[in-house]
Amino acid sequence: MGKIIVSGASGQFGYAAASQLLDMGEDIIALSRSTDKLADLAERGADVRAADFDSPDGLVEAMQGGDKLLLISTTLVGERARQHANAIDAAKEAGVKHIVYTSLLGARKPGNPSVEGFDHIATEEYLEQAGVPYTFLRNSLYAEAVATAMAIPALTSGSKPENAGRGRVPVVSRDDCIATAVAVLTQEGHENKAYDVTGPELWELPDAMALVSEMAGKPIDVEIVDDEGMFAYFDAIGAVRRAEDLTPDTPIPWASEGMVTFGQSIREGFMDVESTDVERITGKKPRTLKSVFEQYQGAWPQ
Ligand SMILES: NC(=O)c1ccc[n+]([C@@H]2O[C@H](COP(=O)([O-])OP(=O)(O)OC[C@H]3O[C@@H](n4cnc5c(N)ncnc54)[C@H](OP(=O)(O)O)[C@@H]3O)[C@@H](O)[C@H]2O)c1
Numbered sequence: 103m104g105k106i107i108v109s110g111a112s113g114q115f116g117y118a119a120a121s122q123l124l125d126m127g128e129d130i131i132a133l134s135r136s137t138d139k140l141a142d143l144a145e146r147g148a149d150v151r152a153a154d155f156d157s158p159d160g161l162v163e164a165m166q167g168g169d170k171l172l173l174i175s176t177t178l179v180g181e182r183a184r185q186h187a188n189a190i191d192a193a194k195e196a197g198v199k200h201i202v203y204t205s206l207l208g209a210r211k212p213g214n215p216s217v218e219g220f221d222h223i224a225t226e227e228y229l230e231q232a233g234v235p236y237t238f239l240r241n242s243l244y245a246e247a248v249a250t251a252m253a254i255p256a257l258t259s260g261s262k263p264e265n266a267g268r269g270r271v272p273v274v275s276r277d278d279c280i281a282t283a284v285a286v287l288t289q290e291g292h293e294n295k296a297y298d299v300t301g302p303e304l305w306e307l308p309d310a311m312a313l314v315s316e317m318a319g320k321p322i323d324v325e326i327v328d329d330e331g332m333f334a335y336f337d338a339i340g341a342v343r344r345a346e347d348l349t350p351d352t353p354i355p356w357a358s359e360g361m362v363t364f365g366q367s368i369r370e371g372f373m374d375v376e377s378t379d380v381e382r383i384t385g386k387k388p389r390t391l392k393s394v395f396e397q398y399q400g401a402w403p404q
Pocket residue numbers: 109110111112113114115116133134135136153154155156174175176177178185204241242243244247276
């Protein structure tokens with residue numbers, strides 16, 4: 103049994119995946135920019151190594167001895183394709199035999215405007231050319247993001263601008279994305295495949311906010327806006343529009359074009375996908391959005 107490398111092991115996805123693999127008795131190499139956060143994984147037997155995909159130096163050594171790599175997509179939209187390419191080059195040079203990559207649902211559909219998706223398209227294409235067997239896990243919108251980043255400001259202000267309109271998205275729990283990744287890494291036969299990692303129901307985001315409102319007992323006025331209206335909302339909270347305008351001093355560390363074009367992509371149907379891949383691969387039904395809301399309800403403003 104070869105070693106499984108987990109990148110970004112201090113992140114929510116990476117930490118949980120690494121932890122589950124250890125529980126299953128797998129031999130893992132846990133990579134992170136913050137190895138100090140991985141002391142407990144080290145105590146449980148993980149081989150913890152420093153790795154930052156921004157600097158190719160040392161990446162090959164960090165991946166040496168690994169058989170498979172769970173490549174968790176990084177965070178900085180616009181920079182990620184380059185970071186992922188550095189990771190893929192290093193994995194290939196280190197002799198990794200299978201790269202499992204966390205991609206985005208619908209990104210490869212022609213004409214998808216999602217700027218966040220562009221990094222994923224570039225990475226999938228890079229992997230296809232790299233000559234190392236790959237698996238693409240095309241994750242839908244995380245239910246946890248809806249339950250926190252979307253729900254909390256909406257409950258706080260009582261309103262939510264929304265440019266996704268009545269487009270549908272099969273919101274998925276990150277737990278199910280992690281379970282699918284762990285299964286793909288520990289089962290046979292997933293090489294050179296792409297899976298749609300989706301939740302059990304297609305949601306319109308205004309309906310998801312209506313459920314939050316009902317569960318919280320607080321009003322949320324969802325205002326359907328166009329893309330310019332959505333940009334104006336993010337302008338007002340101080341976000342730059344384009345990733346290339348980000349500087350170390352920018353108050354908000356992301357650009358609104360990622361969010362606005364993500365909403366546009368939902369509105370235009372690029373994430374309107376039904377799939378049974380999660381249940382088929384994990385053997386378990388994926389979580390409902392309501393069950394994730396119940397989990398996070400305690401963190402909502404009273
Ligand atoms: N589908 C969705 O709705 C959705 C929502 C949010 C995020 N995502 C994507 O899913 C990924 C995992 O989600 P999460 O919830 O675990 O996010 P998270 O907790 O914010 O973790 C961010 C991840 O990015 C890694 N990272 C950032 N910059 C890096 C670099 N220069 N080199 C290597 N690794 C780097 C971090 O690794 P270390 O800090 O350990 O180095 C960590 O694994 C995110 O990074 C993002 O690409 C998807």
